Amino acid sequence: MASIVLENITKKFGKVTALDGVNLQIDxxxxxxxxxxxxxxxxxxMYLIAGIYRPTSGRIxxxxxxxTNLPPKERNVGLVFQNWALYPHMKVFDNIAxxxxxxxxxxxxxxxxxxxVANMLRIEALLxxxxxxxxxxxxxxxAIARALVxxxxxxxxxxxxxxxxALLRIGVRTELKRLQxxxxxxxxxxxxxxxxxxxxxxxxxxxxxxKLIQVGTPNEIYYNPRHTFVAGFVGNPxxxxxxxxxxxxxxTIETKTFQAPAELLQRISGRRRIxxxxxxxxxxxxxxxxxxxxxxxxxxxxxxxxxxxxxxxVSIEQTMxxxxxxxxxxxxxxxxxxxxxxxxxxxxxxxxxxxxLDVR
Amino acid sequence: MIRERSxxxxxxxxxxxxxxxxxxxxxxxxxxLTVYTSFTPLRNWNIQRYATxxxxxxxxxxxxxxxxxxxxxxxxxLTTAVFVGCTLLVNVLGGLILALLTFxxxxxxxxxxxxxxxxxxxxxxxxxxxxxxxxxxxxxxGTLNSLFLRLGFIDKxxxxxxxxxxxxxxxxxxxxxxxxxxxxxxxxxxxxxKSIPGEFVIAARxxxxxxxxxxxxxxIPQIKWHIMYVTxxxxxxxxxxxxxxxxxxxxxxxxxxxxxxxxxxxxxxxxTGVFDQGLAAAAGTLLVLVGGLLGLxxxxxxxxxxxxxxxxxxx
Numbered sequence: 001m002a003s004i005v006l007e008n009i010t011k012k013f014g015k016v017t018a019l020d021g022v023n024l025q026i027d028x029x030x031x032x033x034x035x036x037x038x039x040x041x042x043x044x045x046m047y048l049i050a051g052i053y054r055p056t057s058g059r060i061x062x063x064x065x066x067x068t069n070l071p072p073k074e075r076n077v078g079l080v081f082q083n084w085a086l087y088p089h090m091k092v093f094d095n096i097a098x099x100x101x102x103x104x105x106x107x108x109x110x111x112x113x114x115x116x117v118a119n120m121l122r123i124e125a126l127l128x129x130x131x132x133x134x135x136x137x138x139x140x141x142x143a144i145a146r147a148l149v150x151x152x153x154x155x156x157x158x159x160x161x162x163x164x165x166a167l168l169r170i171g172v173r174t175e176l177k178r179l180q181x182x183x184x185x186x187x188x189x190x191x192x193x194x195x196x197x198x199x200x201x202x203x204x205x206x207x208x209x210x211k212l213i214q215v216g217t218p219n220e221i222y223y224n225p226r227h228t229f230v231a232g233f234v235g236n237p238x239x240x241x242x243x244x245x246x247x248x249x250x251x252t253i254e255t256k257t258f259q260a261p262a263e264l265l266q267r268i269s270g271r272r273r274i275x276x277x278x279x280x281x282x283x284x285x286x287x288x289x290x291x292x293x294x295x296x297x298x299x300x301x302x303x304x305x306x307x308x309x310x311x312x313x314v315s316i317e318q319t320m321x322x323x324x325x326x327x328x329x330x331x332x333x334x335x336x337x338x339x340x341x342x343x344x345x346x347x348x349x350x351x352x353x354x355x356x357l358d359v360r
Numbered sequence: 361m362i363r364e365r366s367x368x369x370x371x372x373x374x375x376x377x378x379x380x381x382x383x384x385x386x387x388x389x390x391x392x393l394t395v396y397t398s399f400t401p402l403r404n405w406n407i408q409r410y411a412t413x414x415x416x417x418x419x420x421x422x423x424x425x426x427x428x429x430x431x432x433x434x435x436x437x438l439t440t441a442v443f444v445g446c447t448l449l450v451n452v453l454g455g456l457i458l459a460l461l462t463f464x465x466x467x468x469x470x471x472x473x474x475x476x477x478x479x480x481x482x483x484x485x486x487x488x489x490x491x492x493x494x495x496x497x498x499x500x501x502g503t504l505n506s507l508f509l510r511l512g513f514i515d516k517x518x519x520x521x522x523x524x525x526x527x528x529x530x531x532x533x534x535x536x537x538x539x540x541x542x543x544x545x546x547x548x549x550x551x552x553x554k555s556i557p558g559e560f561v562i563a564a565r566x567x568x569x570x571x572x573x574x575x576x577x578x579x580i581p582q583i584k585w586h587i588m589y590v591t592x593x594x595x596x597x598x599x600x601x602x603x604x605x606x607x608x609x610x611x612x613x614x615x616x617x618x619x620x621x622x623x624x625x626x627x628x629x630x631x632t633g634v635f636d637q638g639l640a641a642a643a644g645t646l647l648v649l650v651g652g653l654l655g656l657x658x659x660x661x662x663x664x665x666x667x668x669x670x671x672x673x674x675x
Contacts, residue, residue: 047562050562051566052562052565052566072565072566072568073565073566073567073568073569077566078566079562079563079566081559081563082559083557083559085557085559085560085562085563087560087577087578087582088582089581089582089584098564098567098577099567099568102567102568102569102573102577103568146563146567150567
């Protein structure tokens with residue numbers, strides 16, 4: 001168990017800056033997810049915590065102790081890989097025992113500890129098999145067992161669910177979260193899957209182009225994105241982002257114009273251009289504009305059923321907007337409607353900095 | 361249906377034909393001729409007189425008698441065993457060590473080092489032989505001697521390949537041949553190591569493995585098959601190699617008896633001194649038999665059959 005502090009971490013590979021001035025505090029026992037697209041620097045950040053890489057500048061503290069220059073083996077972290085990295089020439093038992101045999105632990109301790117974690121992960125019956133004789137889900141448990149057997153103070157997960165099929169992924173996700181809560185090991189989990197991040201994290205750190213964009217609970221990230229990148233990356237489908245022009249009283253999207261609600265004026269504070277955003281499930285499609293909402297005329301472009309709900313894609317001239325509606329509502333392609341969004345559900349971003357516009 | 365099958369068969373043979381022709385002309389026919397010659401008293405290339413006469417196993421009796429009683433032939437026999445065994449060890453271990461070292465150094469150093477180790481392979485045998493001829497030369501001009509003289513290790517030049525029988529000549533021929541073979545193992549094994557996913561090494565490092573532990577417990581077990589392949593290949597080629605030793609012996613750098621492996625002895629019997637091609641053919645046949653046997657044994661030990669059929673890796 002340990003808290004982690006990343007202080008102004010910059011990592012360069014030659015001319016490429018993989019991480020740029022990252023500051024992050026992770027509490028003892030917290031489950032934090034590093035979320036970002038591929039190439040964003042999230043795996044690099046995790047390898048820095050593991051000690052595989054050294055930062056170009058900045059400090060890393062575990063429980064207040066500076067570990068920036070310590071080799072991996074002195075950091076006591078467990079790492080679970082996307083492809084699980086189980087040694088093909090070793091049986092499951094030897095794979096799990098590997099970290100202990102490196103430390104030259106005595107035979108009884110090894111036996112006891114391996115059986116302990118194997119029992120916890122329900123893989124005791126598999127100890128005598130080779131990795132290639134196991135299913136994906138079983139291999140993943142073995143990989144977690146190998147990370148846990150050395151009783152690490154920090155657990156690191158590098159997209160551990162990506163190689164599992166979709167159905168299994170949801171099951172394993174739940175188990176992982178429960179396991180982490182039971183063991184209370186500080187965990188850092190890297191993924192590009194926003195749904196996974198929302199489901200599993202205590203807090204999410206969204207990272208893009210080597211920069212930390214926003215850190216917050218899943219709710220904060222989802223409902224209160226501080227940056228258009230977060231709004232446009234999290235959610236399925238993600239938030240709609242529309243460029244709007246402001247003339248002092250009215251907002252214009254493409255050629256459609258509507259009165260800017262008085263509640264927003266202060267946040268817009270005279271900007272000529274802003275980015276308007278809203279979650280797909282916050283939009284409604286009606287034949288009139290409701291109260292306390294902004295409305296704009298749209299045309300139904302396509303309807304996709306998702307079972308319980310449907311994704312209705314509507315067009316404002318050239319701009320496509322996705323709205324999530326219950327499947328009971330019926331829409332026809334080509335139908336003209338009003339897209340209404342409650343004023344309280346509107347998100348406002350600065351056009352140039354892409355940062356959220358706050359109520360001040 | 362039948363026509364289709366037979367045309368497919370033809371296609372198959374058409375593809376195989378060029379390789380088969382080469383194998384038949386350059387391997388099968390000479391092998392048959394050699395075995396046949398070993399049952400004739402052919403000598404001095406007098407084919408008209410001897411080639412049609414059959415004398416049964418006389419050449420083989422003569423050969424085994426010589427191995428048992430002639431000290432110089434026994435020396436050749438012993439030299440072959442030591443030469444093949446030790447050079448094989450140098451080749452495989454050296455190749456493995458270099459492959460592992462290149463894994464841990466950066467790419468630039470890596471390619472420079474690899475090129476240096478390839479030099480012996482790339483240079484013509486005579487040039488390469490000459491380099492070591494001057495290096496081990498028995499006079500004060502020899503590189504090793506002049507170095508040792510200057511450093512004060514020795515007070516007069518030593519003929520390294522002629523002194524300290526048998527270890528002097530053995531060391532020289534093993535050194536010279538070992539250096540040529542190292543690059544083969546290095547190339548095969550380092551490409552095998554490169555194909556191991558990087559996560560294995562990172563996982564081991566996080567678990568606290570040292571470089572040595574990573575080599576021994578993660579990398580080497582995963583390139584076991586490649587190591588065995590290199591071993592078999594080198595064993596068989598060492599058994600039949602004689603070009604370098606031929607030069608070193610004929611330039612009198614090394615002692616003749618203890619610098620001559622079996623393959624060179626076969627050459628000597630047929631083309632120098634006694635010109636006894638019948639006996640040489642018998643010695644050659646023996647070499648083919650031993651080589652074939654060792655090849656079969658190593659393939660059996662390697663479990664070559666298992667390697668070919670068993671599914672490996674992720675399913």
